Amino acid sequence: NLIETQQLSSHSTWFYMLLSIIKKRRFRAISFFVPSCDLGPFFLVQLELKALEVEDHWFCSKVIVTDPEGRQQLFPCYQWLSPKKKTILREATGFHSKCKSIYNSVIVCAVSCRWSVYDSEIPHIVQVDSASGLPYETVSILSMLFPEYIKKHWMTDTFFGYQFLNGLNPMMIKRCSKLPNNFPVTNDMVKSALPKESSLEKEMEKGNIFLCDYARLGGIVGNVIDGIQQYLAAPLCLLFSNPQGKLLPIAIQLKQKPEAQNPIFLPTDSKHDWLLAKLFVRNAEFNENAVNFHLLRTHLLAEVFTMATLRALPSVHPLFKLLFPHIRYTLQINIMGRKLLIDLPSLYIFTTQNCAIGIKGMITLMRRATASLTYSSLCLPDNIKERGLENIPHYYYRDDGLKLWNIIHKFVNGVVAHYYTDRDVQEDSELQTWLTEIVEHGFLKNDNSGIPKSFHTVAELVKFVTMLIFTVSAQHAAVNNGQFDFGAWMPNFPSTMKAPPPTTKGQATAESILAALPNVKHTLIQIIWQLSYPFGYYPEELFVEAVPLQKMEQFRQDLKALEGEIEARNKNLELPYDYLNPKNVANSVDL
Template structure:
């Protein structure tokens, strides 16, 4: 009681350290500085927070209560009562428009006359007389009016309570917002109870009562399994999950303010209301076009009953920048929105001049030579003087745009000769023209190296039988054997026979034949799109590097029954065959770019993860220890996926416009989901074994032996995979001592069951789904999910501009097939090979649009949270979990140090050497911008 009375006499500045957010630690993972006392063997119900109480961060402004309120104060505590104070941290928007500023002022004045924000404490104990949980009286936040003009981002308010001495400890806080607009609560800390400060991590928007009459409920940061939930919190826990599932709620269109999580199929990619050519098939719910489920929005259906525009299952679209529904707390924070706004402005300016010029002067829609490509980075789009004068005369504002936006109209100059810092923040040069080796991308060894250390290092596989064989129906696609013969490659095997090379694990392959072949007739019928189904064979040299030894380009059978076109190219012996070889490699890269973006990146790390995130919010309470583990790995993902449906994967969107499959991009992604995607093979070790790149070996540190020792993606990935696995093993062991504890966790089992049966309904009956019966099962599942959302996504995403921004290195689409001798185009190739090669690549406008998009996709925002980081230092009250988290952070830091050491090792020729880029995509930390490194906790872009 003495300590409680002393608390009431304290200044309002006293508050928990956890209420001092905004700390950003870069250069290494960070966790709460908590002592290592505590044991994993104590009862869950007696957890105690060890976080210290201290001053708030200097950016937080707290003022004493106003005189007129200070005098009233709470009632004098009864000797058998407890005086407590709630310290509430509210985060304000960085930028407010005039309308919002007026609303803020009105709320402040309304607060002064009684329309205030009310808090209520909920005990972990029940009231034997009333049957429900013990509750405090509601208390108003103090200081809203007095702090209405405070300019800081975070503002702290307080509310005082007096409760009976038998109240117990607070397990929940309710917040009733009687203002006119929503506000964002970052945290609440309740002080004054004998049990110590109670921390409530909120990070949530609280809607006004005019939107939601029910108060918001925030639970303590103490983890509770469902069966261990204190009696006073059991009904609140059940009701909150029911609300998040939308049970009893309106089933119509979701409002932006809603917090409801439901499933739907991908039925909003097309827009049949605009015409039949804008319609796209629904993905999901059909055997031929299966797909994971996405977040339901409930928007009205498109026009029906008016052929040919009718589509019974299509949902009307919301076009960017109009907001698309995700649960309110899944929206981007201010820092992320600012980064995307900068990218949108840059995209507008980057694409304006090429579109304008191509409309005025069709003769410069293509690149005339490689110098034109280089000029995109040096000067932007350089115009002929006559054309420039013509444009300035006809459209005077173009001159102003060019003069005032010079830094944004061009891409950054490749660092070829000089390395002077740019005068302003611009994207770094595409790393493929890094250093002084300007044409490194043309070399065969660099082409092969990127299969191991590029932006898509997850398709290379060991060749286990020769010749390669297709798995497609031979009645439709012809004989399954590859056209590559022993005669094609025997001279490239360093004196070995093909059989010996197979036995010694020296032959490897990129095989895109089966994924492209079913779509090639339709793709090649599109205007300006040409593609093959490709196979590329590589030989592992004695130096540990790969070299390409054959490329096969395949087309489907001819409609007249003739044999399909199968052409095999081998390393060139003369000038003409050299350019044919370069064109063949470009087609391989185009296949690779499509598979990378549509399957490995979008499907495997974005779309396939969405059902697990939706199910987690529907079935795992915020008190559940597994939800606390998963939370940082779900940040922003649903919002970025919703934006992708608006502007990236939608009909006629960026992906269709920029990649060879065009309007068939998402159908190809669905085909891959049906034929290839398996959760049990999504973990790194299982994937490496499936591709024949590793074999099990218990004597190795990670239990695997890589067959290519210098495989940067795999070697660095195993460092992070092992760190994640040990972290998940340790965390699961704290809460699940037996198989029965896993099987008896109703929330956990409901989460996984619904993610599989509803979220992946089209594959629900597959026999390969991992079981969830033991602690080892759970740790394995969590490791896979954390790997996919962090390290796997980072490896596939943040190198897109550095490695793909120089379009000749990695063209996302091709516009010409490879001419054969006797074709009319063959003479054009021989006469001007540079121009012909560039004419086969994307056009000027396609190039600049694609570069701008991957520039944004490769950018880290300033609010990025990296693997091992938990900016919320009070994310759990379990000291054993905090200690394990610190160990995980330390292991991630050690992995980063090892990656840096490897990049300096000249013996590792796939990541170190003249003109060779270091492999840093698995290096955990990064600054903001395009860095070609950094592993965020979640899929944030």
């Protein structure tokens, strides 16, 4: 590669450089010199690429400037240089907006990153139609496993119950201390599933009864696929954690309104009646996971977090440096999803072509889910407590997730406390603007969400940033990485049902169940994932100060220790839970 460099001008604050690219072959470390002169202190470097080909692009990782005395300054880049634009780099030392004597904030991305409203009642998205409209630094690759265990165990009550804790959607289950009025389960119905000397009321008092309520799906009309009406239910499922630590379903009602044509199905019913009821619950799980817990609560929130960070925080801001590895590929994967996996103007192509919940139903569900979105539900320790799941056994999502939350919190606190006091937090206008963008465009100014409207203390900021990083990394891994494991064997996770929920008992047969399941072509949902950087691995040198660098190294050591703990435990499990093993968690949302 031949590189010609030319000094255009020098200034005490700005230092311009022009790189004329003669040939594009491969990446190299490039060194060049400018005539010795007194530049004085400078904080910005501008790069401009000149290429022979119009679409020629070069990736620049960083610029290191060494003065005649040997002192070095680092200017992180980590993005593609384009002939179409000039790139401004800021020196790596972190400063927040209170440090006005150091720099005047220039928020470049606020011009290029604009909000778009897909629907007024769901979080807003970036105003870009294709990934090519994004900055060139958002690029990555794709890849794909096969589960035999699910094929062998999908019909058992034990595995059915297990999936509420450690399957693809460990978010619906909650402890039941009192039955809902619309779920009239009696002790006589379930006594055969309980210990001999016990009762439903006693087990609820002990904290052993749990509920999954899919009320958000109520009233949604099924999709029409290839001219055939599809169906979905809005079930209530009651579960019992038995003395052996197994979570078992003991009652299922498929519609929200109790009536004669809406029977409560029980394990003592015929095996086909019971299996069909469980299949409708699994389909409800599919819808809640795909639309609410995966799309809304990780992808769309991650897009909001990314947009707010790019618009409100300059690259020199310590919070930008901390968050950038966790937002880097979000806009790319979301836009690719809307263009490739998705059939615009719908959001996901499989919802309109392969699933019971079509585009209208999906928007309805997403609106309801957005309205019920709370800050506490995104903060794992609060969420576990609210759902009453502190003591249920074998809940590995909870166990591993809380350990990951604490490791992230320790890391974030170490970095944030290095730059901020409580007063700094209160006076950082860019930080407050960043939060306002998230509240307005992600939570739609919902006063019932519990989302903070401003930050007053370091502790508040640390918790919020911990939530953000956990959401886009660990939480996304928990609700995404098992898609193929739990969904490749279609009967375990049906995307649609071709028959309506049964209104009477004793009618289901093996043939009627098979006829209710999706056609083969409607189950061919391509499962891929994008290879992002592993959790805690930060190849970009965005920090230069000793304290954040030390905290990053300690963070990696803590993650490695947790990896060892999880792998040691998994050796003794029939079905290992590995989705929150740090080595399987990506830095950012990647599918």
